[in-house]
Amino acid sequence: MNLAIRDIRYHRGRFILTSIGLGLLLGVVMSMGGIYRGLIADALAILHANKADLWVVQQGTNGPFAESSRIPEDIKYRIRAVPGVAEASPLSFQTVQIERSGKPFRFFLIGYELGGFGGPPEIVAGRAIRQKHYEMVVAKAMRMQIGETIHLGLHDYTVVGITGKIVSSSGDPAAYVSLADAQDIQFKKDNDAIRNDRERITVNLAAMPSLSPSQGRYLQQNIAAITESTHTVNTIVARLAPGANLQEVQARISRWNHFKPISDAEQSAILAKGMIEKARMQLGLFRVILLVISAVIISLIIYTSTLDKIRVIATLKLIGAQNRVIVGMILQQSLLMGVIAYAIGYGLIVLTYDKFPRRIVLEAGDLQMLFVIVMAICMISSFVGIRKALKVEPAEALGG
Amino acid sequence: MDKSMYAIVVENLTKVYGKGETAVTAIADATFQVRPGELVAILGPSGSGKTTLLTCIGLINEPTHGTVVIDGAVVADGGWHGGIDLKRMRREKLGFIFQAHNLIPFLTALENVMIALEINHLTRNEAKGRATELLASLNLGHRLNNYPSALSGGEAQRVAIARALANKPKVILADEPTAALDTENGKNVMALLKKLAVENHSAILVVTHDHRMVEGFDRIFQVSDGRIIDEHNKVAAGRDHVG
Structure with a gap:
């Protein structure tokens, strides 16, 4: 008999609400990963569209x-x-x-x-x-x-x-x-600016007595052509x-002189690493903080749930239940909560990611990694409850 | 004395909590035997040591001195007997009934009985069959799928009895099983225990301070300040305490 499932079935309202809360949190974690991938995709979009091998820029x-x-x-x-x-x-x-x-x-x-x-x-x-x-x-x-x-x-x-x-x-x-x-x-430049520039050049050239009027006109045309060139x-x-x-x-x-050739790979590195590095670190830090918060929440929920079941655990021990029965109940609940919360978070992101103002790119590898991390967090978080449960004495089942 | 003919043998059982000046003797030199099929009460006021005695026999509390033999197996001999598997002994030889029934709230009546059987390695189908049969025999066939919260006090206690009986234990230990019940339900439970003791050939040891319930017992041990001060037959106990 799976005690974890039975407990969840009985307390399904509480369990679902908790999972939804946790799922929203995981949804934010997923979206942050997606935003980061979106930043990279956006940064490289023009690069990929051009399919250039070399970018020649100012030295x-x-x-x-x-x-x-x-x-x-x-x-x-x-x-x-x-x-x-x-x-x-x-x-x-x-x-x-x-x-x-x-x-x-x-x-x-x-x-x-x-x-x-x-x-x-x-x-x-x-x-x-x-x-x-x-x-x-x-x-x-x-x-x-x-x-x-x-x-x-x-x-x-x-x-x-x-x-x-x-x-x-x-x-x-x-x-x-x-x-x-x-x-x-x-x-x-607009017409006024061009007119002003031309007049300034004319006046400056007129102040040079060594220039003949025709030389002045020739110089004025050439200088204007240079300054007005686009x-x-x-x-x-x-x-x-x-x-x-x-x-x-x-x-x-x-x-x-004056030119610098940048390869496509170098340009990608400048864009992906240089320009969005801080954003990446910021998002990464947020993700870590949110995962720590998730871990604390799961720990607290599992611990509180274990405290609620002290008498049940004591009774199980008294009637001879092996420790694995009790450990299994707590661990399975924690993992199930993680799986359901992950599914809720994933569903939320899949339904809303195209409505974000910036591009969200969900990569299978990132999502799989997050799933593994969530499962690891659930396992670690349940240790607090398991430790408490294993310390419960069968004698606690006695008395009124 | 042939210890194998008794379900419970207790000899010079002593339980001391703490050490030195703070040591408190909860049970001192308790000695008695209970035969299979006997319904025995341990009667005494609160703090007299009767629950401690029950927990020492129930392999929950390690005795400081003395011997405890359950169904012919020495389980304590100045501390736990070497190599004894307490959980296995509790699972296979002992059944427990509690004051507040202690049913698992998220399991139905049927599942509450099945869990005791599954813990003892019965398959799901075997457990379900036996649990259904047991509950039906206790007139709870119509309550199989009800959670404890939907059961009356008397019904819940009968489910707890079914759970205690599930693995056909040689010894059933009951801690104030009628304390949370009204007189009529309490008497019904006691009558049921008496019937089961005879039918199953189990020794049933009941800790109680409820003098209303002494009529049905075969023997009564009176406990005070950790000592068994008297042993009554049922007639004498009824005359001394009832009313």
Whole structure:
């Protein structure tokens, strides 16, 4: 006869309520694990979407995600000429926050070269960008409709396509425009600023008597062209030809002044370890604290339940029950509570994880590990009750 | 004396709690025998040592001195007899009945009896058959699936008796079995114990301070300050204490 099951059956209300409470706690533990995995998945989403072998960024930086990186767009031609490089494409990244329907609207804007790579990984509705200007593809999470317009920088952009769930390392949904548009949005000055700059240059050049008027005009045009140029990008991504040696390509680009080649693996490490390390530690600490709280709760419940059964245990001992009968009853109750609480927590997370504002990624390995930990906690927690039970004397069954 | 003809043999049993100046003698030099089929009472006021005597015979409390023999097996001889398996002895040779019935609250009447049988290694089906039979014989056939909380005091005590009898013990030890019952139920329980003692050929030793119940006993030991001060036959006990 299974005494643990019989006791649970008799006290099912109390047992179910306790298990639900514990299950909610375990659900939070699971969600925190899922949030951590989601952070990694989000951080690496753009990396995985690009499928680049190499990220060339500004020297001395870990850009373009971890730090600001600005390099001239035309370096793409030089990179394409490196032996082993199959293709190279410039990319621009910026976080944009505007107001939409009276609420802050934040997204991660990616500019890519039409015909190059680094654009939307898939189009789930509408079409890809075809024109060089004023078209936009947005992530589904932005909840925009095809044909809807949005004002960025100096111009309006029309949504022509919807891409899947792609987000920045901060979890902001991504939107795509052509590289030229992204550069305009990021770097182009407004008309007043341009006029002011030109006048300042004109005045400065006029103050140089050694320049003839035609030399002054020539210089003014060239200086303005440089200061008004938007041909800057945050990174150039490159894919290698089959059989090319990544280290050799990296070594060659490293020798150039002002540029730093980062491999995809290094970029993953920067994103996954560098940028979300603190979040990982924070979440890890919370998980440990919650598991300790769960252990304390299970211990207290089992201990209290054992105290409630002192007379039952004494009676069992008096009628000759072996210790394993009593130990089994307490241990099985503890393990059953763990299993049911785990199932409740799991059910809760499965039903709600897609409603979290940030991505929750539930990995089978993490869940299995948590199950093992919960079972271990239940076993350890039941020792307090078992110790108490084994100390009960049969004589305690006597008396009124 | 041929000890094998007795269910219980107690010789010079002494139980001392504590040591030195704080030592308290709970039982001093108790000597008696109980035959199979006998219903014997240990009568005395609270604190007289009668429950201690019961626990020493019931293999719960280790005697300080003296000998205890249960069904021909020496279990105590100036402390527990070497190599004795107390739990096994309790399981196989002894049955216990308590003042507050001590039924397990989360088991039904049937399961409360079955547990004693399963602990003694009977299969589930064997245990169920025997428990059902026992409860039916005690007029509890209609209460098999009721929890103790749904049973009356008398019914609960009869379930407890069924549990004590389940493994056909040679000795049944009852601690104030009628204390929580009204007079009528108490008398019914005593009549039942008397019947079972005869039918099962078990020795039944009942600790009580309830003078209302002395009529049914074969013998009564009067205990005071840890000593058996008198032994009555049932007629004498009835005349001395009832009323």
